Amino acid sequence: MVKVIVILAIVLACVFGIIGFPRSLDQLKANVSHNIRLGLDLKGGSHLVLQVQVQDAARTQADQLIESLREGARVANIIVEGYDRNDPRTLADTNTIQVNVHGVDQAKTQAFRALVADKYPDWLLTPVNAADYRLNMKPSALIELKRNTVTQERETIERRVNALGLTEPTVQDHGAPETQSEILVELPGVDDPARVKDLIGTTAQLKIVEVKNEGPWKSKEEALGAKGGILPIGTEVLNWPASANNGSGGWYLVSRSPVITGQDMRSARAATDSDSPGRWECSFTLSQDGARRFEKFTGANIGNRLGVILDEQIRSVATIQSAISDSGRINGLSTEQEASDLSLVLRTGALPAGIRYLQERTIGPSLGADSIREGLYAGVAGLIAVILAMLVYYKKAGINAVLALLLNTILLIAALSYFGATLTLPGIAGVILTIGMAVDSNVLIFERIREELRAGKSIPAAVDAGFGKAWWTIVDTHVTTIVSCLFLFLFGTGPVRGFAVTLVIGLLANVFTAVFVSKVIFDWELGGRKQITALSI
């Protein structure tokens, strides 16, 4: 009796997990589609795997180190001839990041070493000769950098995707944990991912810098030539692409150290361009701290020029007319979409490193609908065939098996719903194997009972022996498969993992239904009669 209550309670919990408390047919449908989450391959949408170019962040770190060392050496009165760094271009080269220090005053060697050891514990100082040094990032610091970059990248992308207002987007880490540099983005219902891709991929490194009162030049080479081949310390030459605002564009000499960066941004929004009609602009406001610095700088530099730089490209250059405190704008954008996308990425912050798309899949909703329908028809047809065969072959005992089979399916779906797992095509493969093994467990037990009956045992004894002997076979087959799933889960990727998870849940449910539930039904059937003369099996 207790057993029956336990089983009924579990069934009720499962049914609740799938359909909730529906008050109408529509609500029932809504609950079911909410609780059974279909993967993108079944319902349509875009699936993007992108790789974080951590080497970008390593380069930034090296640049910051150089700036900071230069300042530190100046304060400590150590004369240093120059600094440079190498230029790792691929993700695999991230570990090679290196800063070279040339011509350190040999009288101050001790002071220089102390400065590095004190202020830059993440870097390892190695002397190349008496006056030159190289600095490499420590392995622990590299791991940390990698982890922080990927996390920050993921959070930023998440903010951007959420700002688009899509339904249930997914942004999560992807790939093996030790080489973790991939992010998975899933966008249900999006069948044209081009815009989203651009939006995610914009690094959006914004800075406002001083533009030197020289130039512009027609090319980078010309700019270099004008400065005698060597740029003044702390400057770089950047391009302002041709647009309606500046005619043919040009190359400008700008300061490397920004007055304002994206981190000082408080908000940004799209508006119509007040200077050129028919165009759009993105106006932004600064944080308190940023505004204070901006006001100080602009107040001291009236008459000089400022440039807004986005992802290493100049977006606008203007002469400072008066002290500006807390706002600015990027004008001359051609569409409202461009302006609002730019505002969105400025609001959600910059990516610490660039990205590359490794994989992209877009399943049209119509294909998703087709494959669900066809797969469902085929699955139901197969299930009906199995049920009929079981009923014909095992008569009344077949009802046991069918009940156990249905309960198993309900348990599996409910468990997936409770865990918030999604059902994908490989997951359905797991369901099919589960059903196959569920049928097998019942067949094993029934064949065993028949054998025991043939051997002349009484009906209750035969049922007990049948369950008892089949039990170890069922344990062996199930544990073997669960062991293999463990490996598939540990070492496999997305789809293979989905298969493993569904299968393990299904097998655990099956041990419960085929062995426990089925036995309870048999006992109930046998217990109800005083004289047992025949068993329908």
Added chain:
Amino acid sequence: MELFKQTNFDFLGRKWPFIIASLVLTAVGLVSLAVKGGPRYGIEFKGGMLMTVKFQSAPPVEKVRSVLTAALANAPTVETFESGSNEIQIGTEGADDVTLAKNRQLVLDTLAKSFGQPGNGKLDLNNTSAGQLADRMRDPLQKAGTSLSDPQVNDLAAAIVGWRNQHGGLLSGLGELNAVAGVTPQVQGILAQETYLAPYTAARDIEIVGPKVGAELRSQAINATLLALAGMLVYIWFRFEWIYGVAAVVAVFHDTIITIGLFSLLNKEISLTVIAALLTLVGYSMNDTIVIFDRIRENLHLNRRERLTDVINRSVNQTLSRTVMTSGLTFLTVIALFLFGGPVLHGFSLALVLGILVGTYSSVFVASPIVVFWQNFMDDRRKTAGPAAVAAANAPKAVSAKPMAAKGSVKAAK
């Protein structure tokens, strides 16, 4: 109803034709793999761009191929599905993600140019998103004096596109849209004026995988599967004896190799869903083998004097009814999937159909003979080792069954 009562087939006596058949199948598969330079991997595993395009009627494959060959740097592959659907798959290769993304745009543009009517300034309703349609209809609807608000126009466009997607993704005439709530004659007029219907839809399935990622995914899937096999071997070793573990894993390996070989022979692609099917088949075949091994272990414990071959034969006979029932029922499900599952599930269900056939017979004719061969080999060695060992050789089963069978029986007795 009972199909088999107390059968007594001499399975192991007739093992040779099956073993030879297995060897031939394996060899044929391996030769096919060798000649074709490995399995034909799907886009996920080799990298590239793949697009599924559905046409209104029989697809003009040759024309698609010629216009795309002219437009792209590398000749694309254009393939049909055999199940008589109007879908084709267009595949291109490229060195990196940027090239592949460009290829996609090129293919879309070329298709529009060759089969659509991009020149007439109308929107292609079969290849548009709800957002584009809403933008297109908003002004004309307003001019026509309808009192639809912005969100209402969006909803109307979403309903039209949703209806299209639910009905195969392709409309053959605007009249079909009368079934959509909100499509009044006035809306129909605007649709006729602003949109047209291309005879194809390209938004079915577009996939881009970088070449390096493909290779990584491939090795990851293979490694995970090999490790899973090793895990099963260890478990069976623990529960039975190591030779049983080896035999079971060899049988499963045999099934996988034959299925992959047949796929190569039939020129079918190994895609990610086929990998899922192969994993299913590994699980299925392993299950089948263990059921028989379990019975062998039990019988060995019951009768220690019997010859191993006889024990195995008896065990296979005893489980025959179960084997036929389970395999038959599973096969029924898989056949249903193969026949009615549609083109998406085609490779998946084909792998299962082949795998279940091979997996069922490998338990009897591959896994069991390996155990017998090993046992005979050990007996021969004992015999040649000296007369003192003969006594032990007379009861080899006792030796083989001693530690594990005893363990099993203790547990089973509870």
